[in-house]
Amino acid sequence: MKDIVEIGALRAPYRCVDPDETLPEGWRIPIAAAAGCGFVGFALRYLAREHTNVDAFQFLIPWYTFARDHGIGALGEAFTNYTPFYTYLLLIAARFDWLGQPLSLVKTISAVFEFGCAAVVAQMVWRATKMPLRASMAFCAVWLAPTVIFNGAMWGQSDSIWTFFTLISVALFMRDRNGIPPFAVAFSVKAQSVFLGPFVLGMILRRKIHAAWLAAIPAVYLALAIPVLVAGRSLGSVIGVYMDQVNTFDRLFISAANIWIFSAGMPYAIGVAIGVVLATASGLALSIFIARSRRTGPEFILLVACASLMLMPYLLPKMHERYFYAFELASIALACINPRYLPFAVIAQIDGVLSYLAFDAGMAMSLPPAALCNTILALYLVLDLKRGERGFRFPKLAWLGFAVAIAGLFAYLAFAGSDSTPSPAYLFATGLAAAMTLRLIKESQRSTADGPDRSPRV
Numbered sequence: 001m002k003d004i005v006e007i008g009a010l011r012a013p014y015r016c017v018d019p020d021e022t023l024p025e026g027w028r029i030p031i032a033a034a035a036g037c038g039f040v041g042f043a044l045r046y047l048a049r050e051h052t053n054v055d056a057f058q059f060l061i062p063w064y065t066f067a068r069d070h071g072i073g074a075l076g077e078a079f080t081n082y083t084p085f086y087t088y089l090l091l092i093a094a095r096f097d098w099l100g101q102p103l104s105l106v107k108t109i110s111a112v113f114e115f116g117c118a119a120v121v122a123q124m125v126w127r128a129t130k131m132p133l134r135a136s137m138a139f140c141a142v143w144l145a146p147t148v149i150f151n152g153a154m155w156g157q158s159d160s161i162w163t164f165f166t167l168i169s170v171a172l173f174m175r176d177r178n179g180i181p182p183f184a185v186a187f188s189v190k191a192q193s194v195f196l197g198p199f200v201l202g203m204i205l206r207r208k209i210h211a212a213w214l215a216a217i218p219a220v221y222l223a224l225a226i227p228v229l230v231a232g233r234s235l236g237s238v239i240g241v242y243m244d245q246v247n248t249f250d251r252l253f254i255s256a257a258n259i260w261i262f263s264a265g266m267p268y269a270i271g272v273a274i275g276v277v278l279a280t281a282s283g284l285a286l287s288i289f290i291a292r293s294r295r296t297g298p299e300f301i302l303l304v305a306c307a308s309l310m311l312m313p314y315l316l317p318k319m320h321e322r323y324f325y326a327f328e329l330a331s332i333a334l335a336c337i338n339p340r341y342l343p344f345a346v347i348a349q350i351d352g353v354l355s356y357l358a359f360d361a362g363m364a365m366s367l368p369p370a371a372l373c374n375t376i377l378a379l380y381l382v383l384d385l386k387r388g389e390r391g392f393r394f395p396k397l398a399w400l401g402f403a404v405a406i407a408g409l410f411a412y413l414a415f416a417g418s419d420s421t422p423s424p425a426y427l428f429a430t431g432l433a434a435a436m437t438l439r440l441i442k443e444s445q446r447s448t449a450d451g452p453d454r455s456p457r458v
Contacts, residue, residue: 030136034122037140044144045111048153049104053360056103060156064102068094075231081248083221083241084228085189086158103156110152113160117329118142120167124174125336128298138336141345147328147352150360159325162190166326167333169196170305173203174298180204180213184220191242192313192323198283199308202290203301249318256319257355257370263317275317282311289385299337306330306344307381314378321355324374328352339394343402343440344381347373350406354413363413365426372434380441395443398436405429405436 059080066079067090080086093105100108118139126135142148151157165186172179183200186193204211225238252271253260263271290304309327313319328348335345354370357363409429416426 027132030132033133034136034139037144041143044149045107045153048149049100049107051154052103053155056106056156060106061102064090064094064106067091068097068102073231075228076233078233078237081241081244082158083188083190084225084233084238086161087228089161107152107156110156110158110160113158113164114148114152115143116164117148117160117167120164120171121329121333121336124167124171124298124302124333127171127175128302128337134336138333141332141336142329145328145332146349147325147356150353150356151322151325154360155356157322158190159192159322162186162193163326163329165189166193166196166309167329169200170302170330173199173305174301176207178207178209178213180209180216181220184217185224187217188221188224191245192326195309195312195323195326196305197308198286198312199290199305201283202287202304202308205287205291206293246318252317254318255321255355255359255367256313256323257321257351257367257374258314258316258319259371259375260317260319261367261371271317275315279312279315282315283308286311293385299334302330302334302337303341303381304385306334307385310374310378310381314374321352321359324348324352324355340445343437343444344377347377347437347440351377357413363416365416365422366413369409369430369433372430373437376434376437376441384445393444395440398440398443402436402440405432409433 063080066077067074067087070077071094072091074091075084075087080090089109090106093109096105099105121142122135122139125138126132129135148160151159163186165182169179169181169183169186172182180200183193183196186196203209204213222238228238229235250268252263252266252268252275260271260275266274286304286308293300293304306327309330310324313323313327328345331341331345331348335342351370351373354363354366358367358370409432412425412429416423
């Protein structure tokens with residue numbers, strides 16, 4: 001009997017297990033940080049649930065109300081100027097109408113995909129670095145990014161939806177897999193996903209992916225439209241969504257911090273033609289560069305994706321401030337993979353906030369500084385691709401000067417309010433912010449004779 005008991009004890013030992021032993025070494029702090037930031041992010045979104053703007057009253061709330069009141073019958077009506085995909089999301093949200101106000105439920109749609117974007121970026125960083133803390137930082141940075149809070153929590157916009165599928169496409173290409181299917185879904189959500197088009201074309205040429213895969217883009221769009229077509233909506237109405245959006249505005253500059261802020265006086269038709277030619281030529285050049293480049297690795301793939309997502313809304317006319325959204329999130333992933341790109345992510349966020357404030361708080365004078373800084377970002381992204389890999393350092397004085405210049409600019413804009421008259425103080429603040437942006441990027445990068453040096457230097 002004693003032997004049997006001893007054998008049983010060997011087969012099924014009982015002992016107290018320390019809960020900390022269930023977490024792999026190095027994951028405890030990252031998980032705790034992600035959980036804490038997740039809670040803070042939900043709290044911020046709750047506090048901003050009632051913040052609204054003209055777009056919400058004119059479009060989002062009436063759309064939601066129509067979907068709620070008509071139920072499944074709404075599928076047959078073109079009651080939004082978005083694609084059918086967004087109609088489905090509104091109908092799903094309307095099923096939970098008893099949980100909150102219409103605006104809060106519309107914002108919840110955005111929050112779900114914002115969380116998804118944060119998870120995809122964290123996964124990108126983890127696969128590229130195998131460093132839990134960096135992956136956690138990437139999740140936190142996206143989930144709490146000021147432009148993300150502005151876009152979804154405050155405005156209820158849907159840019160997180162198409163960006164989610166765009167980031168999945170980039171993540172798959174970073175893993176040497178075909179990212180065209182999620183790109184096709186992104187296009188079925190919103191036309192702004194074409195900003196990734198030069199990157200996708202370059203990857204098709206680089207990886208020798210069969211050109212037939214391009215047919216997946218219209219095929220997925222039509223497949224996702226089947227429910228509304230069956231419900232009675234016309235095919236012309238479904239196909240013409242993007243053309244209607246293109247014709248909505250007849251101004252070269254709307255609200256994006258790009259080159260068209262400086263286009264005052266240019267005829268509309270000529271400006272549109274110039275913008276399309278510039279964007280097309282730049283996109284083709286980027287695609288050819290991607291196809292011919294000998295650089296490899298996840299960091300390079302993400303870098304060229306960032307270039308595509310930045311250059312297209314920067315060069316195209318008729319852009320909104322929200323259209324840099326995908327670049328702003330992709331640049332966070334890039335900065336977490338290689339800290340030398342940290343200035344890109346920080347400057348992108350500041351430029352985004354300046355652009356959002358122009359619409360949200362009437363600070364029209366915040367757009368020119370943002371456009372100047374975006375010009376510097378676009379220039380250095382192109383130069384970075386041309387020069388190849390570089391090392392990095394952390395220049396304290398450059399960061400200090402940049403922080404002071406940006407703080408001064410924000411202070412001036414807050415003091416001046418909606419005043420649109422340039423003053424010497426404004427010109428000084430704008431010039432200083434642009435100069436320190438340029439200096440920060442330059443000082444954060446340095447050439448090395450033996451390849452990139454990934455260790456911070458002062």
